[in-house]
Amino acid sequence: MTKSYWRVLWREIGHSKARFISIMLIIFLGVAFYTGIRATGPDMLQAATDYYADQNLATNSVQSTAGLTKKDLAILHQHRDQLSYQAVKYLDINQLNNNQVVRVAEMPSGSLNRVTVVSGHLPRRANEIVLDQQARTLQPKLKLGSTYRIATTSALNRQFNRRTFKIVGFVNSPRYIEKATRGVTTVGKGTLDYFALVKPGTLTQTVASRIDVGFKNLRGVTPYTAKYKRLNRANTAKLKHWLKPQAAKRQAQLQRQARAQLAPQVAKVQALAQQLPANAPILTKAQAQIKQAQAKIAAIGRPTYLVTGRAANPGYSEYHENTQRVVALSTVFPLFFIAIAALICLTTMTRMVAELRVQMGTLKALGYSNAAIGSEFLLYGGLASLLGTVLGVGFGVNFFPRFIAQAYGSMYNLPAINVQVIWADILIALVIALACTIGSALLVLRVDLTSLPATLMQPKAPKAGKTLWLEHWHGLWNRLNFNHKVTLRNLFRYKQRLLMTVLGIAGCMAMMITGFGLKDSIGDISVKQFDQLWHYDAIVVRNGSQTAQQRRALHRQSLVKNDFVVKQAQVTVERSDVANQTATLSVPQHPQNLTQFVVLRNRQTHAAYHLNNRGAIIDEKLAKLYDVQVGDTLPVKLGNRQVKRVRVAAIAENYVNHFIYVSPSYYHQLFAATPVYNGNLVQFTHHSQKRQNAFANDLLKTPGMLNVTLLSTEKKNNFQMLDTMDLVVVIFVVAAGALALVVLYNLTNINVSERIRELSTIKVLGFYDGEVTMYIFRENLILTGLGIFFGCFLGNWLHSYILNTAETDSLMFSPGIHWVSYVYAALLTLAFSLLVMTIMHRKLKHINMLDALASVD
Structure with missing residues (x-):
């Protein structure tokens, strides 16, 4: 290629800067979105992988209903070539002085599950304690250096050698990567609020509560992968096999210990039998007590050993599912950008080829080959693609992963992500970008390069006018003025431009609707769940059935x-x-009164559901996760009991957490026991936060009261993290808006360029500048309106798809979109159209009519 050739190429770029930049921007947006969002999922997974490795997260945990002894540890010690392990002692308590359920654990001696110190330091003395970072969120008064006091029931208080500590640090544990969730417990309301760590020797218990296990064959294996799951299944099976004989041994040990404790009593009774007649009441009573004790000893069953993997850790599996949702988004959302970019590039390159027909004919006449002539267009498009790709990759992989990870960062205790360069995705993006431009150029050139030079050097004949179907509607057509008739003729005359503009605007409109719709779906959860479905303000949990004293204490408030x-x-x-x-x-x-406190209804029809003895009513999200319908069964495990198959009688509307409602009779059928009513749903007369806190604190002073959960606090905690989804909404709206602006500008610029002779002619005929602009703007306005119309339907579909992929397991978004969101999206699209026409108006005012009307004949 000669210098003259390159000079022609640079001159063409200089003369058509707007077109070159618009192609580059289209490619930039498409590539940035594709590579950025595609990199987000792997970046988030890599952050978790590095964190698990750095903190040495255990691969398995072992628990037992009878606690874990040194003999259990000895079994694992025999296989120390395959694994490392550590014993952990902990006690779950319900803090009566702050209404929180806390797991107090002794610092283990091993290196598994290393905590991350957020502030302060780990305990160095017996009177020091560190708290979960989540404790700061729940109780802002907790600070470094302040006193922390354990105040629970008398029985649990006796299981501590000391109960007053100095707070010396706040930590995060790799067992709990989710900020808000700490798992379930048999204490209080049934869920943990946070954990605390103390020095060994603080608890009086002699057996371990849990053994953490780390298998060596999983070191370096990426979590969540098929290989990790396969190895973990084999490891879990090994653990169960090794520990299986321990159940019978532990049973025998417990029976021996119980007999040893009973032996002095038996000796006393035997001595009493030698001193008293056989039918003496005291002797008979003592012998009966001994028999009862011996029967209880004989009834001591084999303890259950529970072996779990990392999936049992709160947030572990959900984090992976969230990254997979981001991956799912990365496969559909950038497709809109790429599809629109391909359409716009095709239109742009078509116009470029049409503008340079004369130059192509001249070059062909001078003897240049088709390859040499076509290479100008290929290089023009390729250079725009290459620049757009380089800038798009640089922006996308650095901005989008960090932005989206920041949104999820409020939900998880993980370090900031490290940006990865995924070359496969970058290569795919480059190929797509080049296909959009070079492919479009080749598609358009296939006809012109085969034409004769004489044909190319003549202007292309304008499309022949056709009778519109609207012209047959005489009542309407005859009432239209001249300008409106011309507008309609031009719209249907340039069908390609009509299709491209409508599709481009519809795609951008759809993405803006999706953004605003996400905000609606998130915001509606609070209103529907806490105002429409739940009509209570607090949940009171007791240690058993309600006593008269507890009822008086409740109604005294x-x-x-x-x-x-x-x-x-x-x-x-x-x-x-x-x-x-x-x-x-x-x-x-009393199931008949449930509707005063909880609304169980069909989400779409609002038909009410009522409990019966033929099954349970479950929430919609749970039914969706397990793919069950009415009449199917759901595997449910209560405590350490066997899994029960619960029949689904109805599926009710619900948005936060999972619920299973059953009648007393059906509960008895399932578990062969009468339910112990251990709680109250409470409605308040006022909603002052101060009065609600006072109510909880006062009620917990009553013996047997374990926990009071205020829905106002739950609402605040649940939706604080959802506020971060606004960042994702901003991404949708800003990106879609930028794309809409570029699309409208590009297509309008092409429209003006194509019809420059026509516009110059009407200016010569005396049309004012404003009338010339309106000549174009009327068409744009109609096309924008059509794009908005079809974009509403496309946006509704895209919104539904995004919701299905973006929901977490314990959350269901409200599927509806507010009408005002459609209005906002439409107004923004119209605003972009007006902005583009304002820019075009300035261009039309400065048209050189003589040059535009000059003929090449």
């Missing part, structure tokens, strides 16, 4: 308007193909 007695327990829904879900099992004492 002036804040209480009404209450409803229920049984509430945390259950686990288990199935191998779905991550385990924690659900609240609710059994109302």
